[in-house]
Amino acid sequence: MVEDIHMTNAIVGEPPEFRNPASESPAAKAALILAALVFLTFFLFLPLVSVFVEAFRKGAGEYLAALAEPDAVSAIKLTLLVAAISVPLNLVFGLAAAWAIAKFEFKGKAFLITLIDLPFSISPVISGLVYVLLFGSHSLLGPWLKSYGIEILFAVPGIVLATVFVTFPFVARELIPLMEDQGTGDEEAALSLGASGWQTFWYITLPNIKWGLLYGVLLCNARAMGEFGAVSVVSGHIRGLTNTMPLHVEILYNEYNFVAAFAVASLLALLALVTLALKTVLELRFGAGNTGGKH
Amino acid sequence: MADTTAVSGQWRLKQPSIIPGFGMTLGFSLAYLSLIILIPIAGLIWRSASLGWSGFFSVLADTRTQDALFISFGTAFVAALINAIFGVIVAWILVRYEFPGRRLIDAMVDLPFALPTAVAGIALATLYAPKGWIGSLFMPFDLRIAFTPLGIIVALVFIGLPFVVRTVQPVMEEIDREVEEAAATLGANRFQTITRVLLPGLMPAILTGFALAFARGVGEYGSVIFIAGNIPYVSEIAPLLIVIRLEEFNYAGATAIATIMLLISFTMLLVINLIQAWSRRRYGHG
Amino acid sequence: MSKYIQALGALALSLSLTVGVFVPAHAETQLLNVSYDPTRELYKDFNAAFAKHWKAETGEDVTIQQSHGGSGKQARSVIDGLEADVVTLALESDINAIVDNSGKIAADWRGRLPNNSSPYTSTIVFLVRKGNPKGILNWGDLVKDDVQIVTPNPKTSGGARWNYLAAWAWANEEYKGDQEKIKAYVADLYKHAPVLDTGARGSTVTFAQRQIGDVLLAWENEAYLAGEEFGEDAFDIVVPPISILAEPPVAVVDANVDAKGTRKVAEAYLQYLYSDEGQNLAAKHFYRPSKPDVVDPELLKALPDVKLVTIDDPLFGGWKKAQPEHFGDGGIFDQIYKPGN
Numbered sequence: 001m002v003e004d005i006h007m008t009n010a011i012v013g014e015p016p017e018f019r020n021p022a023s024e025s026p027a028a029k030a031a032l033i034l035a036a037l038v039f040l041t042f043f044l045f046l047p048l049v050s051v052f053v054e055a056f057r058k059g060a061g062e063y064l065a066a067l068a069e070p071d072a073v074s075a076i077k078l079t080l081l082v083a084a085i086s087v088p089l090n091l092v093f094g095l096a097a098a099w100a101i102a103k104f105e106f107k108g109k110a111f112l113i114t115l116i117d118l119p120f121s122i123s124p125v126i127s128g129l130v131y132v133l134l135f136g137s138h139s140l141l142g143p144w145l146k147s148y149g150i151e152i153l154f155a156v157p158g159i160v161l162a163t164v165f166v167t168f169p170f171v172a173r174e175l176i177p178l179m180e181d182q183g184t185g186d187e188e189a190a191l192s193l194g195a196s197g198w199q200t201f202w203y204i205t206l207p208n209i210k211w212g213l214l215y216g217v218l219l220c221n222a223r224a225m226g227e228f229g230a231v232s233v234v235s236g237h238i239r240g241l242t243n244t245m246p247l248h249v250e251i252l253y254n255e256y257n258f259v260a261a262f263a264v265a266s267l268l269a270l271l272a273l274v275t276l277a278l279k280t281v282l283e284l285r286f287g288a289g290n291t292g293g294k295h
Numbered sequence: 296m297a298d299t300t301a302v303s304g305q306w307r308l309k310q311p312s313i314i315p316g317f318g319m320t321l322g323f324s325l326a327y328l329s330l331i332i333l334i335p336i337a338g339l340i341w342r343s344a345s346l347g348w349s350g351f352f353s354v355l356a357d358t359r360t361q362d363a364l365f366i367s368f369g370t371a372f373v374a375a376l377i378n379a380i381f382g383v384i385v386a387w388i389l390v391r392y393e394f395p396g397r398r399l400i401d402a403m404v405d406l407p408f409a410l411p412t413a414v415a416g417i418a419l420a421t422l423y424a425p426k427g428w429i430g431s432l433f434m435p436f437d438l439r440i441a442f443t444p445l446g447i448i449v450a451l452v453f454i455g456l457p458f459v460v461r462t463v464q465p466v467m468e469e470i471d472r473e474v475e476e477a478a479a480t481l482g483a484n485r486f487q488t489i490t491r492v493l494l495p496g497l498m499p500a501i502l503t504g505f506a507l508a509f510a511r512g513v514g515e516y517g518s519v520i521f522i523a524g525n526i527p528y529v530s531e532i533a534p535l536l537i538v539i540r541l542e543e544f545n546y547a548g549a550t551a552i553a554t555i556m557l558l559i560s561f562t563m564l565l566v567i568n569l570i571q572a573w574s575r576r577r578y579g580h581g
Numbered sequence: 582m583s584k585y586i587q588a589l590g591a592l593a594l595s596l597s598l599t600v601g602v603f604v605p606a607h608a609e610t611q612l613l614n615v616s617y618d619p620t621r622e623l624y625k626d627f628n629a630a631f632a633k634h635w636k637a638e639t640g641e642d643v644t645i646q647q648s649h650g651g652s653g654k655q656a657r658s659v660i661d662g663l664e665a666d667v668v669t670l671a672l673e674s675d676i677n678a679i680v681d682n683s684g685k686i687a688a689d690w691r692g693r694l695p696n697n698s699s700p701y702t703s704t705i706v707f708l709v710r711k712g713n714p715k716g717i718l719n720w721g722d723l724v725k726d727d728v729q730i731v732t733p734n735p736k737t738s739g740g741a742r743w744n745y746l747a748a749w750a751w752a753n754e755e756y757k758g759d760q761e762k763i764k765a766y767v768a769d770l771y772k773h774a775p776v777l778d779t780g781a782r783g784s785t786v787t788f789a790q791r792q793i794g795d796v797l798l799a800w801e802n803e804a805y806l807a808g809e810e811f812g813e814d815a816f817d818i819v820v821p822p823i824s825i826l827a828e829p830p831v832a833v834v835d836a837n838v839d840a841k842g843t844r845k846v847a848e849a850y851l852q853y854l855y856s857d858e859g860q861n862l863a864a865k866h867f868y869r870p871s872k873p874d875v876v877d878p879e880l881l882k883a884l885p886d887v888k889l890v891t892i893d894d895p896l897f898g899g900w901k902k903a904q905p906e907h908f909g910d911g912g913i914f915d916q917i918y919k920p921g922n
Contacts, residue, residue, distance in 0.1 A: 024485055029392060036388050039381040040400065043452050046429060047418040048406055054418075093327045100321040106309035110568040112324075114561060117568070118332060120507055121560035123514030123534035124412075126553040129541075130335035133342055133550075136661035137683060146662075154663045164331055173507060177500045178465050180575060187314050197315035212465040219461060222409035228517045229412065236663045237648040237655075238613065246411030251649065253417065254782045255621055256810040265414040272409030276402035358920070417786075424791040442776045442793070525734055525777040527918035538779070539736040542653040543910055544678050 048269060054262035066252075066260035067267060071240045075248035075264070081156070082244060083224040086164040090220050094171025095213075099201070101172075102179030103187065113176065119168045127165045128233025131158055154236030159244065162230040167220045174216030175209055182208055214279055222272045336557070343550035354551040359527060360536065363552075367533040368559065370444055371512030374451030375459075379505040382459025383497070389460070390467045404460045407453050412517030419450055420522040442524035447532065450518040455508030462504035466497060499571045506567040513560055609642035610846055615665035617652040617739060617829070618782050619803050623866040624669070630862060631853050635846065643846055651780050652739035653678075659685065659834060666838050666847040669831040671739030673697075673892070674900040676832050685836035699828035700854035701868035704889055705747040707819040708788065708797040708804045715795045719821050720751035723796060724769045731794035732774055733784045735907075735914050740781035740827075742908055744798040746897065747825035749907075750890035754823060768917040789815070800827070802867035805883065826889035 024032070056063055066072060097116060101109060119127065135142040135152040145152060152158045186208065190200045206213075228246040235242045243251065245264055252261035309317060343351065354360055388394070389401050407415060423430045423441040430440055440446050470493065478488040494501075516534040524530040533556055540549035616624060628645040635643045648655065648663070652671035659665045660683045670676055673691065680686045691698050709717050715728055723730050733741040748770055749763060756762035776793060778784040781803060788797035789811045796819075799807065804818050831851050838844040853859050860870040864880035873881055890896065897903040907913045 023391075028485075032384055033388050033392060033394055036381065036385045040385065040403075042429060043449070043456060044403060044406065046422055047415060047453060048403065048410075050418045050422055050428070051410070051414060089327075093324060096320040096327075097324040099316060100324055103314050104309050104312055104317050104321075106317075106321075110565060110572045113568045114565040115328060115332065117507065117510055117564045118336070118557070118561065121510035121513050121564065122336075122557065123516055123537060123553065125516050125534050125537055125541075126339065126514070126550075126556075129549070129553070130339050132661050133338045133546075134335050138661070139338075142662060153661060154658065161331075165335070168331060169507075173503065174461065174465070177462060177503050178469070180499070181466050181469060181496075184312070184314055191313055191315075200314075201316070211468065215461050215465060219405060219408055219457065222405050226409045226411045236658055237650050239647050239649075241646065246413065249411055250413055253413075253786075254618055254649070254780075256782075256785075256806070262414070265411060268409050268411060268414075269406055272406050273402055276405060280398060280402070359915075359918075420787075421791060424793065426792045441791075520779050521783070524775060525779065526775075527915075528920055535737075535779070539734075540910070541657060542651075542737050543908075544657070544682060545910060548910065 051262050051269060052266050054258055055266040057262075058259050062259050063263045066257075066263040069260070071243070072248060072260070072264055074240045075243045075245045076267070078156070078159070078243070079225050079245040082160050082163050083221055085160050086167060086224050087217060087221050089164055090167055091171050091213075091217055093168070094173075094175055094216055094220075097172040098175035098179050098209075099205075101176050102182075103184055116169050116172050119165055124166060124227070124229025125233060127230035128162050130165070131161050131234055153234055154238070154242060156242070158234035159231050159242065162234045163224050163227055166227050166230050167224045170220035170223060171213070171216035174212050174219065178209055178212040179205075211283070214282065218272075218275050218279060221275060225271060226268055339550050339557075340554050343547060343554045346547045346551055350547070351551055351554075354548060355555060359531075360533075360552060360555075362528045363531050363533040363536045364555065364559070366444060366447070366529075366531065367513050367556070370447040370532075371451055371509050371515075374448045374455055374512050375505050375509035377448070377452050378455045378459045378508045379501055382456055382504060382508075383463055383501055385456075386460045386463040386467055390464060405457050407455075407457055412454065412515065413521070415453055416450060416518035416521030419453060419518065420446070423449055423522065441522050442530070444523075444530050446522035446524065447519050447530065450522050451508075451512035451515060454515050454518055455512050458507040458511060459501070459504030462507065463497060463500045466500040470496065495574075499575055502567055502571050502574075506564055510560055510564055513556065609644060610843065612643060612645045612666045612843060612847055612850060613648065613664060614645055614667050614669060614850075615648045615655050615659055615663060616669040617655060617671040618649055618780055619671075619740070619800055619806075620669060620829075621647070621649055622806065623802075623863065623868065626866070627854070627859060627862050630858055631850055634853060634856075634858070635849065638849075641846075645850070651737060653737070659683070664837050664841070665834050666841065666843050667831060667833055667851055669829065671827075671829050672742065672900065673828065673830050674904040675739065676830055677900065679834070683836075685834050686832050687835050690832040691830065693833075694831065694851060695855060696871040697828060698830045698832060700831060700851075700859065700871055701829070701863035702871065703801050703827045703829065703868050704824045704887060705744050705798055705827065706801045706804050706824065707821060708785075708799050708807060708816050709819055710795065711815055711817055713817050713819065717796050717819060720748055720823075721755065723748075724766065724773060728773055728796065729775055729794040730770065730773045730796050730798060731776065731778075731784050731788040732771075732798040733781050734777035734779055737779040738781055738784075740800050740803070741777075741784075743800070743825050743827040745907065745914065746892065746903070747798075747821075747823075747890075750825055750894075750896065751821070751823050753896055764913065764916075767913075771917050801869070801884070805867040820885055820887055823888045823890065826891045828892065 101113060132153060133139060135145070135158065137143065142153065152161070186204050187200050190204045195203070226246055228250070231244055232247055235244065235247055237243060237247060237251070239251070245268055249261050249264050252264065346354070385404065389397060420441050422428050423446060425431065425434055425439060425441070427441070433440060440449060474492060475488050478492045483491065514534060516532070516538070519532055520535060523532060525535060533552060537549045537552050540552065614624060614628070624647055628647070632643050632645065635641060648665070652675045655668070656670060656675040656678050659668060659679050668676060668679065676686060676690065680688050680690065694700070707717055709715070715722070715725070717723065717728065722728065732744045735741040735745045745767065748767055752763040752766040756766070776787055778787055781800060784797060785799065785803060785807050787793050789807055808816055808818065831854065833844065833847045833851060838847045854863070855872065857875045860872050860876050861880065864870045864876045864884070867883060869884050870876045892903060893899050905912060
């Protein structure tokens with residue numbers, strides 16, 4: 001897709017007289033990088049650094065002890081379980097919705113996209129509350145399900161539902177602009193050459209959207225693990241049973257156990273870094289050539 | 296698909312296309328959407344309907360509600376704007392430039408999602424407090440950030456950043472460099488190429504990112520309450536007002552504020568999505 | 582491409598394997614105690630003591646699970662179906678809310694255990710910076726020009742409501758019951774608060790860690806705990822000459838214990854709070870025991886005599902009257918912040 005030949009001009013140490021006209025001047029580049037770095041330092045790096053500084057305030061021993069504590073371990077397990085259920089659900093939905101929206105022109109499309117965006121704009125407090133209204137003691141569904149021994153609220157299913165709600169748009173929203181941008185030409189060509197619908201999706205569409213899809217899944221996963229507000233409403237906060245990692249962080253913090261609180265928080269940050277490292281490995285291994293203007 | 300016999304002028308749900316799977320994917324999407332989002336939200340609106348119109352309007356007419364909504368929407372808008380500008384710059388340097396630490400920065404952009412919002416709030420409040428690392432830098436100018444509406448903006452910039460970067464980045468990666476070269480060959484300078492050729496193509500993605508960061512900021516609670524100060528009429532956000540109503544066991548009042556927020560956000564998102572659909576038709580498919 | 586898919590699949594698989602088996606509930610008797618924030622340390626110790634006592638008494642094993650959070654939020658969870666066997670909350674009005682909104686607790690709960698079902702009480706004190714540089718000794722000092730106070734939001738925090746009522750009680754005495762002057766004082770007080778955190782512990786962190794403000798209005802037990810956690814030499818505790826008698830109540834959740842068959846052990850659990858051991862543990866965690874005569878006098882030394890006004894004083898007329906009047910929607914607290922006041 002992209003000729004890396006053009007990019008060689010940008011290599012550092014090139015004679016200054018010649019500059020690729022399809023690229024910024026070195027001064028502009030430096031200014032942009034500087035602006036971005038200053039911005040990121042204030043809004044991203046320092047907050048993160050402070051989390052790790054707090055986590056290691058009393059040394060690595062305390063840090064590890066905080067993570068090995070049984071309540072922390074059960075919180076970690078619950079968080080992974082919740083993410084492992086909710087991310088695939090939203091992945092399938094995201095693919096289906098993006099296909100319908102990006103590959104076809106139909107009435108009410110902008111309306112549908114807006115409905116998909118909706119969970120972002122709903123306060124997490126409310127995202128939890130809607131399920132309380134739906135499944136609580138005063139609802140129609142709650143007591144009925146309970147008569148069959150099915151617990152939704154203050155148990156794992158409620159936490160999963162709240163997480164699915166909050167992370168609902170991530171994959172779809174990542175894919176829609178990308179797939180719209182790519183248009184339908186490739187798919188139409190494949191179909192006219194006799195490929196089936198599934199083949200077209202599998203061999204044509206999926207390779208085209210893989211990075212967007214991967215970003216979407218990573219974001220969805222990160223948010224699923226980090227969600228606090230909505231889960232807090234439906235969890236019941238039972239220590240060792242229905243506390244996810246973010247809720248456990250809150251508990252530790254409220255016990256003035258700052259080291260442990262930030263240790264668990266830093267673990268969430270590390271989980272995100274690990275998934276991103278995986279992304280980088282996948283990128284290098286399978287598709288550096290497909291990443292557009294990337295070197 | 297069923298409607299291949301298109302007659303011009305006849306109303307149809309969708310334009311004809313040889314691509315299969317419309318019914319299946321749309322059907323599944325709608326079913327899942329209804330189950331997870333629409334039915335629970337209908338329950339919410341139903342609950343607030345128990346107030347009746349007069350009760351609903353008295354919630355809306357309360358200056359405290361209005362101020363809280365103004366603070367929530369205003370700070371979210373400013374934060375999304377800051378993110379739209381800097382998020383695009385960040386995405387640009389990540390996609391186009393090679394510099395030390397690029398991959399690390401790329402990896403860290405997602406962290407606001409992964410960090411529980413409460414942790415983000417605590418970390419930011421500590422940093423931007425008058426005696427914090429960053430807050431103390433601004434004290435000589437008598438500029439207080441934490442515990443003022445500025446603090447809310449700081450938290451929302453943090454929360455919304457990945458939305459812009461991650462929506463713009465994949466689209467930027469797909470840009471065909473030949474377009475830029477063509478523009479340069481035709482005599483455009485770099486600035487013109489960027490503003491006239493690249494930005495229009497990126498606009499749908501930037502708008503999407505802006506809309507998502509904005510929408511997310513409006514409802515954000517966990518990180519904001521630590522840094523906002525929470526003084527009524529000054530730095531009290533609408534979600535906090537919802538929590539306050541819940542503490543009064545006033546579910547109807549809480550859901551009414553939630554419904555108002557929902558309606559405003561929905562309208563704003565719809566407008567943004569319509570603008571985007573329009574700009575896509577105007578500029579074609581990328 | 583298929584390699585990529587495989588890799589993604591492997592990622593998903595490894596993720597789901599790490600999850601492992603989710604451990605279900607244990608076999609022995611379990612109690613769920615739904616409580617508010619500052620009682621964590623107390624119940625950690627008390628639960629261990631009760632389990633030992635119950636084992637010795639009946640030979641049965643009992644595990645007590647804890648849930649902590651803001652008092653009002655915890656009450657809402659119980660109303661919405663959290664299966665608490667006992668609730669140990671910050672305010673009588675939160676338990677009343679469970680009674681009124683769900684009927685899961687019988688209306689006569691307050692008379693079922695001694696001392697209005699409050700096995701321990703507490704009060705509100707001032708935590709000031711070491712050496713008390715601003716010379717804060719009484720409630721009137723809190724509204725001096727250069728003083729900033731830290732208190733949580735009475736709308737979201739139970740402890741904050743006790744703060745507010747304590748200030749009101751002092752002003753009532755100071756201004757001989759002049760309503761306008763009392764209101765003006767309380768309004769002035771909150772104008773000296775730069776931050777209203779949503780919970781008591783949030784306020785403590787704002788004061789102790791972020792160094793905001795000159796004085797923290799806190800639960801007595803929280804003030805001592807903050808001293809221990811953040812260093813004895815950082816703060817002084819000032820006990821004002823008059824304060825409020827905060828009575829955090831406890832109750833068995835009737836509907837839940839009857840459904841689970843745990844009534845006997847749940848009632849014994851709450852009774853044990855009144856035992857010698859329970860009372861000593863409460864005092865050890867700086868709660869004021871309801872039976873001080875059974876408590877080690879050394880522990881009581883930390884809890885000096887103060888003139889304490891109760892919520893049932895005609896001044897407030899009990900929680901059922903005080904809650905809507907002061908903290909309800911449009912109540913006196915809301916009026917303080919109305920623009921133009």
